Amino acid sequence: RLFHGNDFARFGPDESFLLIAPISFDASTLEVWGPLLFGGRLVVFPPQSPSDLKLLRRVIEEHQVTATFLTAGLFSQVVDLEPDALKGLRQVLTGGDVVSAPHVRRVVEQFALPVTNGYGPTESTVFAVCFRMTRPDQVGASIPIGAPIANTQVYLLDDALAPVPLGAPGELFIGGDGLARGYLSRPDLTAERFVPNPFASEPGARLYRTGDLARWREDGTLEFLGRLDHQVKLRGFRIELAEVEAALASHPLVRQAVALVREDVPGDKRLVAYVVAQPEQSLDVTSLRDILRERLPEFMRPSAIVMLDALPLTSNAKVDRKALPAPDGAAPVRAAYEAPRNDIERQLATICGELLRVERVGVHDGFFELGGHSLLATQLVSRIRSTFGVELPLRDLFEASTVAELSLSVLHLTAAQQASEAELESVLEQFEQLSEEELQALLDAESSSGS
Incomplete structure (x- = not known):
C-alpha cells in the first residue's frame, strides 16, 4: 500500500536510501522497505544523532546516498547549515511537522532536487498524503500536504462527521489499507480514535480521526492548518x-x-x-x-x-x-533605552514592568510593544487610577502607550481635575455669600428652565 501505485518518490535498483529513523519509528518502514522491495541499496546511518550535520554529510557522500527522509526540523537545519550535504542526492522526502517553504524553494532552485512533503500519523503507516515539488513555481508561501496516496482515503469533517465545504477547515480523517488495528491494550482509546467509516460500502471499514485541522484548496490539495489540541483558549x-x-x-x-x-x-x-x-x-x-x-x-x-x-x-x-525556554524578561524596545526622568515616569515604568514582568522599561517603550494586551491594559488603567487618582480612558491608552505619553496623559488629567476642583471651590464660595431667598430663587429659575 505504501509503495505500489504511488509517485511520491522513486524506488528501484539505482536508488540508495539512507536509514536514519530508529527501527521503532514508523518512518523506518519507508527507509528500510523502500529500497529493499525494489532492488535498491540500504545505507544504515551510524548509531549517532543525525543532528551531527557534518557526520550526516560524510555518510551521504561516502556511501553515495541518493534518497533520504529528513524530518522538517532537520531538513531546515541541513539547508541552512550544511547545504552541500544535499548535492549528491536525487530526491529528498520531508515531513513530520510544518515544512518551511523558503527552504524547499532554495533546494528546488539551487539543486534542482525534487522535494516531497509527506504527511501521515503513525496510525496510518508513514504517509497518507503527499505533495511532490520538482519546480520552483510549485512552492508557494506555504507547503500543502498534498493529496492521498494510493489505497488511501481522506475526509475533512465537522463535529457531526459531515463533510465541510471547499476551503472550510475541518478535522482530517484517514481511511484505507494503511490503518493500524488499534492501540495495544487500550480498547477505550482505540474506540475513540478509530471510528466507523460512514462513507464506505464494505462492512467494518473504519476511519482514523487525526486531531489535525486542514482545508481543501482549489487545486485539489490539502493545506494543513494545525492541531485541534493546538487550538488554545486565552x-x-x-x-x-x-x-x-x-x-x-x-x-x-x-x-x-x-x-x-x-x-x-x-x-x-x-x-x-x-x-x-x-x-x-x-x-x-x-x-x-x-x-x-x-x-x-x-x-x-x-x-x-x-x-x-x-x-x-x-x-x-x-x-x-x-x-523551549521561558521569556527572560529582556523585552524588546522600540528605541534605545532612556531612563525615566521624573517621579511620574518612574512610577509608570515600575507599574508597566510589574504587569509585563519586564526588568527595565524606558520612557519610549510602548506598553503593547513590550507584550501588553487588552486584559493587562485594564489592569494598567486600574493601577494608574489607584496611584495617581485620575481616570485614564482605555481608548487613550491604545492611542498613546509609551511611558512618556502616559506621563503626559496623567499630567493633563491631573491638571484638569485640579482645575475642576478649583472651579467648584469658587462656585461654593459664591453660594455661601447668597441668602436663603437668593438660593431659593436660583433653584426655582433652574427648575423652570428644565435644567
Missing part, C-alpha cells in the same frame, strides 16, 4: 497557534517560528513566540510586531517574542516544545 478567545506561526513566518527574515501558551506564573497564561532568524541576518523584533499587527487581531499577538539560534529538537528531530 483570555476567552480561541487561538489557532498555526495561524500565529504562519504570520511570524511571513516575515522575510524568519527561518522558523513556533508559538505556544505558557503559564510560568500560576493563573497568568501568556502567548509566547519563538523565532529563529535567517542565517547571518539581524532580525528586529519591532518589525515582527509590526507584521503581526497587520495580520492578526490583538488577542492573537504574542506577549513575548524570544529569539533563538535554533529550535530544540527531540530525538526524532521534531521541535521539542517542552524544551
Whole structure:
C-alpha cells in the first residue's frame, strides 16, 4: 500500500536510501522497505544523532546516498547549515511537522532536487498524503500536504462527521489499507480514535480521526492548518497557534517560528513566540510586531517574542516544545533605552514592568510593544487610577502607550481635575455669600428652565 501505485518518490535498483529513523519509528518502514522491495541499496546511518550535520554529510557522500527522509526540523537545519550535504542526492522526502517553504524553494532552485512533503500519523503507516515539488513555481508561501496516496482515503469533517465545504477547515480523517488495528491494550482509546467509516460500502471499514485541522484548496490539495489540541483558549478567545506561526513566518527574515501558551506564573497564561532568524541576518523584533499587527487581531499577538539560534529538537528531530525556554524578561524596545526622568515616569515604568514582568522599561517603550494586551491594559488603567487618582480612558491608552505619553496623559488629567476642583471651590464660595431667598430663587429659575 505504501509503495505500489504511488509517485511520491522513486524506488528501484539505482536508488540508495539512507536509514536514519530508529527501527521503532514508523518512518523506518519507508527507509528500510523502500529500497529493499525494489532492488535498491540500504545505507544504515551510524548509531549517532543525525543532528551531527557534518557526520550526516560524510555518510551521504561516502556511501553515495541518493534518497533520504529528513524530518522538517532537520531538513531546515541541513539547508541552512550544511547545504552541500544535499548535492549528491536525487530526491529528498520531508515531513513530520510544518515544512518551511523558503527552504524547499532554495533546494528546488539551487539543486534542482525534487522535494516531497509527506504527511501521515503513525496510525496510518508513514504517509497518507503527499505533495511532490520538482519546480520552483510549485512552492508557494506555504507547503500543502498534498493529496492521498494510493489505497488511501481522506475526509475533512465537522463535529457531526459531515463533510465541510471547499476551503472550510475541518478535522482530517484517514481511511484505507494503511490503518493500524488499534492501540495495544487500550480498547477505550482505540474506540475513540478509530471510528466507523460512514462513507464506505464494505462492512467494518473504519476511519482514523487525526486531531489535525486542514482545508481543501482549489487545486485539489490539502493545506494543513494545525492541531485541534493546538487550538488554545486565552483570555476567552480561541487561538489557532498555526495561524500565529504562519504570520511570524511571513516575515522575510524568519527561518522558523513556533508559538505556544505558557503559564510560568500560576493563573497568568501568556502567548509566547519563538523565532529563529535567517542565517547571518539581524532580525528586529519591532518589525515582527509590526507584521503581526497587520495580520492578526490583538488577542492573537504574542506577549513575548524570544529569539533563538535554533529550535530544540527531540530525538526524532521534531521541535521539542517542552524544551523551549521561558521569556527572560529582556523585552524588546522600540528605541534605545532612556531612563525615566521624573517621579511620574518612574512610577509608570515600575507599574508597566510589574504587569509585563519586564526588568527595565524606558520612557519610549510602548506598553503593547513590550507584550501588553487588552486584559493587562485594564489592569494598567486600574493601577494608574489607584496611584495617581485620575481616570485614564482605555481608548487613550491604545492611542498613546509609551511611558512618556502616559506621563503626559496623567499630567493633563491631573491638571484638569485640579482645575475642576478649583472651579467648584469658587462656585461654593459664591453660594455661601447668597441668602436663603437668593438660593431659593436660583433653584426655582433652574427648575423652570428644565435644567
